[in-house]
Structure formats: C-alpha cells, structure tokens
Amino acid sequence: MSTQNGNSQTGTWRVKVGLAQMLKGGVIMDVVTPEQAKIAEDAGACAVMALERVPADIRADGGVARMSDPGMIQRIMDTVSIPVMAKARIGHFVEAQILEAIGVDYIDESEVLTPADEAHHIYKHNFNVPFVCGCRNLGEALRRIGEGAAMMRTKGEAGTGDVVEAVRHARTVLGEIRRLQTMPEEELMTFAKSIGAPYELVKETRDLGRLPVVNFAAGGIATPADAALMMQLGVDGVFVGSGIFKSGDPAKRANAIVQAVTHFNDPKILAEISKDLGEPMVGINVRSLPEEEQLATRGW
Amino acid sequence: MTFHAPNLIEEPQPETGTTTVGVLALQGAFLEHINMLRRLGVRATPVRKPEELAPLDGLIIPGGESTTIGKLADRWGLIEPLRAFIAAGKPVWGTGAGLILLAKDIGHTPKKGGAHVEPNRLAVMDIKVDRNAFGRQVDSFEADLPADALPVGGTFPAVFIRAPRIEAVGAGVTPLLHLGDEVVAAVEGHIMVTTFHPELTDDPRLHQFFVEMVRNS
Numbered sequence: 001m002s003t004q005n006g007n008s009q010t011g012t013w014r015v016k017v018g019l020a021q022m023l024k025g026g027v028i029m030d031v032v033t034p035e036q037a038k039i040a041e042d043a044g045a046c047a048v049m050a051l052e053r054v055p056a057d058i059r060a061d062g063g064v065a066r067m068s069d070p071g072m073i074q075r076i077m078d079t080v081s082i083p084v085m086a087k088a089r090i091g092h093f094v095e096a097q098i099l100e101a102i103g104v105d106y107i108d109e110s111e112v113l114t115p116a117d118e119a120h121h122i123y124k125h126n127f128n129v130p131f132v133c134g135c136r137n138l139g140e141a142l143r144r145i146g147e148g149a150a151m152m153r154t155k156g157e158a159g160t161g162d163v164v165e166a167v168r169h170a171r172t173v174l175g176e177i178r179r180l181q182t183m184p185e186e187e188l189m190t191f192a193k194s195i196g197a198p199y200e201l202v203k204e205t206r207d208l209g210r211l212p213v214v215n216f217a218a219g220g221i222a223t224p225a226d227a228a229l230m231m232q233l234g235v236d237g238v239f240v241g242s243g244i245f246k247s248g249d250p251a252k253r254a255n256a257i258v259q260a261v262t263h264f265n266d267p268k269i270l271a272e273i274s275k276d277l278g279e280p281m282v283g284i285n286v287r288s289l290p291e292e293e294q295l296a297t298r299g300w
Numbered sequence: 301m302t303f304h305a306p307n308l309i310e311e312p313q314p315e316t317g318t319t320t321v322g323v324l325a326l327q328g329a330f331l332e333h334i335n336m337l338r339r340l341g342v343r344a345t346p347v348r349k350p351e352e353l354a355p356l357d358g359l360i361i362p363g364g365e366s367t368t369i370g371k372l373a374d375r376w377g378l379i380e381p382l383r384a385f386i387a388a389g390k391p392v393w394g395t396g397a398g399l400i401l402l403a404k405d406i407g408h409t410p411k412k413g414g415a416h417v418e419p420n421r422l423a424v425m426d427i428k429v430d431r432n433a434f435g436r437q438v439d440s441f442e443a444d445l446p447a448d449a450l451p452v453g454g455t456f457p458a459v460f461i462r463a464p465r466i467e468a469v470g471a472g473v474t475p476l477l478h479l480g481d482e483v484v485a486a487v488e489g490h491i492m493v494t495t496f497h498p499e500l501t502d503d504p505r506l507h508q509f510f511v512e513m514v515r516n517s
Contacts, residue, residue: 008443008479015440018461018500022363022396025327044372046327046365081432082365083462105437105462128438210307262326262348262372 003128011128016150019083019105019130020214023047023151023237027227027258028216030054030241033072034079040244043254047083047105049239050076055112055159056242056281059293065113067095070102077103085132090298091117093126100129106151107131109144111298112158112241119300124148134218136169136296138176139195141211146198152211154235155296156219159242161283163220163229165296170217170233180206219296222247222280224260224273231264248278309335311343319514322347322356324382326372328364328397332499336507350381358391358514361398363461363497366431369397370420379420386424391490391513399493400464403429407467425491426470433465445477445484450505457503458484458496466495490517 002011026046031037037048052068053061067088077084083105088095090109095116099107109122111134124131125148134155135141141152154173156166176195180202183191192202204212217230218239227238240257247253256273263269291297308331323333325346337344337360347353359382361369373379386392394402401421405428434440440461447456456477466483469475476492477485485494485506490513498506 008441010439010441012442014442014459014500015437015461018459018497019437019440021329021332021500022365022461022497024329024331024364025325026365026368041367044327044368046368077436082367083437100438103436103438130437208307258368258372259375 013150016130017213020132020151023083023216024214025261026237027254027261028085028237028239029244029254030239031076031245034075036245036250037076037080037084039251040254041080041082043251044258045082045254046237047085048076048080049085049087049108049241050104051087054242054245055295056161056246057159058112059159059284059295065089067092067099067113070098073099073104074102087113088122089113090115091120091122093122096122096127096129096131100127104129108153109133109149111155111295115298121147121300124150132216134296134299135173136299137172137195138180138205139197140299141173141215142195142197142201142205145201145211145213149213151214151216153216153218153239155299156217156221157286157289158219158295159284160220160286160289161222161243161246161281162286163222163226165286166217166220166226166230167233169219169296170230170235173211173215174234177205177210181209220286221257222283224256224270224277227257227260228264228270231261237261243281246281248280253277253280309338311338319343319357319511320345320355321358321360321511321514322353323360323362324369324373324378324398325362326364326376326378327368328362329497329499330362330364332497333360333362333395333507336499336504337511340504340507340511342511348376350377353381353385356385356390358393358510358517359385360510361392361394361401362499363396363398366397366400367420370401373401374420379422382422383424386422386491389490389517391492391510391517393492393494393510393513395494395497395499396461396463399466399495400429400431402491402493403427405429406431425488425493426473427466427486427488427493428468430465430467432462433467434460434463437462443479445479447477447505449476450509452505456498456505457501458494458498459500460484460496461500463495466493487513
C-alpha cells in the first residue's frame with residue numbers, strides 16, 4: 001500500500017524491491033542482542049535480523065515461538081545503522097502491524113516462528129514496510145510474491161547448520177525457472193495450475209529468466225564455503241542464522257562469510273578466508289529430524 | 301509490478317564502444333549499473349580487486365550498505381588505488397552508498413554505545429552528508445525531479461532508498477538536480493554523486509550524462 005505525499009510516494013513496489021536490490025551480494029545475520037548486532041555490523045553484514053532466540057535455540061527450547069519483544073528490536077535499531085529486519089509469524093498480520101509501527105526495515109514472515117494461521121499468509125500489499133518470505137519451490141515463491149512479498153529466500157532448514165535443504169530448495173526454484181524458459185507458451189497455464197502460482201507471475205518469471213524479486217538463500221549455512229556454494233548456485237545473497245553466534249569465534253566467522261559472498265567465484269580467496277575460523281556451530285543432520293520438527297514444511 | 305534487475309545482460313560487441321566503465325562490485329546493486337551501461341553500448345565490468353581498475357576510463361560506486369562496501373574495499377586493498385584512480389582525473393559516480401564513500405564529511409552518526417567512526421571511505425568530494433537522513437525503509441520514496449539540467453529535460457523518476465541527504469556543498473560543487481530546495485545530484489570536477497538510484501529505473505539519462513563525462517575526460 002503506497003502513500004502519496006505531494007510529489008513523493010512511499011511504500012511503492014519499486015522502493016520495497018529496491019531495498020532488497022541494495023542488499024544483494026551481502027549477508028544478513030541473525031542477532032539476539034545489541035552487542036551481537038554491533039559485531040555483525042562491524043563484520044560487514046548488510047543487514048541484521050533481530051530476534052529473541054536464534055533458530056537453533058528455538059528448536060532446542062520447543063514451545064511456541066512468537067514475534068520478539070519490540071523493545072529489544074528497538075534497541076538493536078538504535079545500535080546499528082544498517083537495515084534491521086524482524087520476524088512475524090505466518091499469517092499474524094497484527095505482529096506485522098506492530099513491527100511496521102516501530103519502523104523495522106523489512107519483515108520476515110517466517111516459518112521459523114510457530115505459524116498463527118495454517119491456511120493463509122499475510123496480505124503484504126497492505127503494508128508500507130516490505131516483506132521477505134521463505135520458499136521451497138517456484139509455486140510457493142510466486143504465491144508469496146502474489147501476496148506482496150518484495151524479496152524471497154529459499155528456506156533451507158533453519159537451526160541445523162546442515163546446508164542440504166538450502167541446496168535442495170535453491171536447485172528446485174532455479175531448476176523450475178530453467179524448465180519454464182524452454183516451455184512453449186501453450187503449456188504455461190497448465191504449469192501455473194500445477195504449481196499453484198499466479199499465471200501473470202509465471203509469465204513474468206519466464207520473460208525475466210529469474211524470480212521477479214531478489215532471492216537470497218537461508219537455512220543451514222554455517223561456513224564461507226556454504227555461502228559461496230549458494231551464490232554459485234545462483235542466489236543473490238545469504239541469510240546466516242545460528243551459524244554465526246553458535247560458532248566458536250562469531251566475529252571472525254561472520255567476516256569470513258561476508259568475504260565469501262563477495263568473492264564467491266574465486267577459490268583461492270575462499271581458501272584464504274576459510275583458514276583458522278575456530279569451531280563451526282554443532283550441526284544437526286536434517287535426515288535425523290522427524291518430519292514434525294522440520295520448519296521448512298510450514299507455509300501454504 | 302515490474303522488477304528492474306533481471307539477470308546480467310550480454311557485453312556489447314567491442315566495436316560499439318571504446319569507453320570502458322567499471323562498477324565496484326563488492327556488495328549492493330552493481331549488476332543494475334552494469335546492465336544500464338551495456339544497454340547504452342558501453343563496455344562495463346565489475347571491479348573487486350585493485351588490478352581490475354587499470355583498463356577503466358571511469359567508475360561507478362553503486363548503492364548498497366556503505367559500511368559493508370567500505371570494509372570490503374579496505375580488506376581487499378582498494379581504498380588507496382581508488383583514491384589514485386580519482387586523483388588521476390578518471391571520472392567517478394557514486395549513487396547512495398557510493399555517495400557516502402565519496403563525501404569528505406559525513407559528520408558523526410551518534411548511536412547508543414558510542415559514535416561511529418568510519419575510516420574505510422574515500423572522502424574526496426567537498427560535500428557534507430547526513431547518512432540515512434530521510435529515515436528508515438518505511439520512509440523510502442519515489443519522486444519526479446525537475447531535470448532541466450540534463451541534455452534531455454522534463455522530469456527524472458528518482459528512487460530514494462533509506463537515502464542520505466546532502467546538507468552542504470563546497471564552492472567547487474555544482475548542484476545538478478533538486479528535490480524541492482535540496483540538492484540530490486551534484487558534480488565536482490570529474491566526481492558526480494546522486495542520493496537516489498537511477499539504476500533502479502528504465503531512465504538512462506544520468507548514465508548517459510556520466511558516460512559523456514567519461515568520454516570528455
């Protein structure tokens with residue numbers, strides 16, 4: 001929902017997508033305190049995600065995971081000059097209204113929190129603040145964009161430190177786009193029907209040869225090599241959640257992952273920056289997770 | 301809903317331009333600038349290392365996060381080579397974060413927990429800038445600017461993303477475009493800055509203007 005003020009307009013699609021374009025080639029880091037936010041900014045993060053618990057802890061603690069305390073988010077916003085994102089539960093449009101009211105720069109309608117609605121997502125065009133949403137495949141991505149998401153991230157499996165699902169979801173989305181590009185026009189409507197996506201967005205994606213918004217990777221990225229792997233697969237940037245502040249030397253690892261996203265195509269530099277980073281986060285093999293504990297399946 | 305940053309477009313054929321413009325490609329919206337330049341038939345290359353500056357006739361420093369870009373430039377030894385590039389008279393254009401890197405004075409950004417000090421900047425243009433002065437993302441906006449200063453006038457569709465504000469300009473600085481009373485595009489010699497992002501639009505006039513600066517330098 002854009003707002004006109006004299007000659008100028010806020011909340012337009014172009015400024016929503018535009019901020020995501022400014023974040024490209026960067027790393028967005030999960031932080032739970034102003035001190036961590038400062039470490040992330042000093043390490044070169046292009047934005048931070050303010051939340052009360054990183055996904056690894058949400059997983060360990062169980063229970064209901066909700067929007068973070070707005071006071072805590074506000075303190076993080078007061079500490080850093082880079083953009084601050086925060087998470088709302090799937091379908092919880094009032095949490096989103098609260099996050100918009102305190103002025104966060106992006107809202108993540110996130111499967112990492114416990115869903116508030118098991119059938120519907122937030123109608124994101126109603127907001128001035130832009131939204132990022134998770135996806136596992138092209139249909140899910142285009143449904144979210146249809147609802148107004150101005151940025152996507154492939155979901156991966158948050159809080160595991162296992163990159164396998166991030167790879168699966170990025171390959172699925174990008175592979176479906178490649179398939180779409182070689183498809184004759186008469187097959188597009190049936191393809192749109194089969195993946196449950198708006199036809200106009202299917203056509204636009206085919207014409208662009210990519211998603212019609214910026215697309216980052218998320219969920220399980222723990223090393224500079226993981227980050228560069230996702231970049232080489234074709235995403236525009238990465239989210240790192242538990243992978244930084246659950247590791248032995250967060251500042252050093254955060255900085256190395258930032259360097260890896262810039263120089264993702266240069267193995268010599270990747271080798272140099274991967275040296276002596278200390279202990280990575282302790283991972284959970286996604287295959288050992290029972291299905292009800294997998295976060296990526298949340299989203300409709 | 302139109303997205304203005306598709307995949308990288310092909311390099312134009314060599315005969316279409318002898319001018320080569322680099323785009324600093326450490327973080328941010330560098331691909332959008334490269335595409336815009338290529339649409340104008342200009343050779344455009346991403347720059348991540350000092351040695352990649354050598355073949356260039358001009359350089360664009362794109363939008364993105366200025367702290368991130370500055371730290372990366374410092375880490376990969378680009379700050380002094382970039383200053384030398386500019387000192388040699390090669391034209392440079394900063395949009396958004398790029399403007400922050402080029403400004404001599406960005407004041408202080410007082411924050412709880414101490415003032416920000418940023419040594420990782422080029423600080424070559426005589427302007428005073430307040431970073432993110434237009435507010436947070438919910439305040440980001442689009443506006444049509446009077447564009448009489450451009451060879452093809454009319455209005456220019458300007459996109460301001462968490463934009464910096466030019467608070468004061470030095471005697472040698474020529475304002476180029478205004479939003480109301482405020483200077484939002486300016487030139488000092490061979491250095492050009494915009495607080496907004498022409499690379500997010502389909503309007504190539506400012507890129508054309510910069511390319512002419514490069515060709516005439």
